[in-house]
Amino acid sequence: MCQWMLPTAALRPDLVAGTAHRGPPPGLPPTSLPSPASLCLACFTLLLVAGSAAGGCPSGPGQNPLQVLAKGSNCSWTLERHTRSYNHLEGDVRLRRLYSANKFFLCIDKSGKVDGTRRKNYADSLMEIRSVSVGVVAIKSVSTGLYLAMSKKGTLFGSTRYNPSCKFKERIEENGYNTYASLRWRHGGRQMFVSLNGRGKPRRGHKARRRHPSTHFLPMMPT
Template sequence: MLMIPLLVLLSLLDPVRPRARCDPALACDPRQRRDAGGRGGVYEHLGGAPRRRKLYCATKYHLQIHPNGKIDGSLEENNPFSIMEITAVDVGVVAIKGLFSERYLAMNDKGRLYASEVFNRECEFVERIHELGYNTYASRHHSTEQVLPPGGGSGSNKRRASAKRQWYVSINGKGRPRRGFKTRSTDKASLFLPRVLGHKDHELVRRLRESQSTHHHTQRHSGRRERRRRRHRARKGHDGQSAN
């Protein structure tokens, strides 16, 4: 009999609070919440640092960008030219840059992939996430305009609807890029799995940073030596003119 009053007393001391309702003007789903920089939501990389990934195609090739501007696929697991920096430039739109080649992946109006030394509008790709974690990358500005058949009626003066067929980054079964207008989002050659860098990849990045730092240090010291030589020659010339 003493248990019932005790339970009533505990319920009064610690009442169950009703769950607060979400404001209709606010996003209750934490996946939809983003701060001013765009971080913390579905596109959590938006506004943040570039993602370093290797784009592994479903045709078993890693996308790689060469310093000479060539684009192809590699079967090697630890190829430095397959390490990419993926940076968001807009919601769902990214730029892909080769870390070692320092060139941007781009697609021209002929559907050909090439590597650009500078960022331009052809370097923007629409990133879409598909099943099993694979992504597709379609050119943001180049596509094929398709005219759809009329929905009904026999009037020839009716305006026909049109749809855009996207051009995708694609690597075929021989490791060669395909023309954009020949690709589809469902093709194996257009599906890429963004792979996180492994230990050997991080070691390659570390060596690259060290070589860049050494090169910059050497250039700075050589520049200082050259300036000292110039000042020394200028002083000698000035002293010679004064003696005459």
């Protein structure tokens, strides 16, 4: 229950400057007082307006003002949060086999060679995909312990140590497949993608394009 009262004019629309009277016109029933719920809603609305005037968060176009709460000028909390603020996704680990649209499983052998295989349960194709930040993953072969990495020239290889070259931006494409682009390296301003050609051989990152089937992978759960 609110601890303070609204101005009389807000509760009694009939009481305005120059036209106020002590009772209803003859023949009309007495004006009913607002319910406690209406009083609290009015209190909350006025507090929200006062907060905005003091430097709080204004509501955006089409946004319900009751969905915005601000403390001072801090707009860090709303009922609708952007995906970028979901930091709890960091550290998420998945065991998957990356199956390309060209029907090959990505694998890394013990020598560090990256290749594609059609063998479904091949040990070197089982990958640990770990989220290192929102939308960025590190991919490691479970059997060899080597990380998938990309060189400055766009060559894929297995790295014994985790480093910035092992970070890839993971994106779900419109067809449901994922693409993996190097976070560190670009070629002429273009992203370089993990890619397997029609023979299952890795392509240079600068020769791959986001929409090309060779860059599309479906993360499949191990069986």
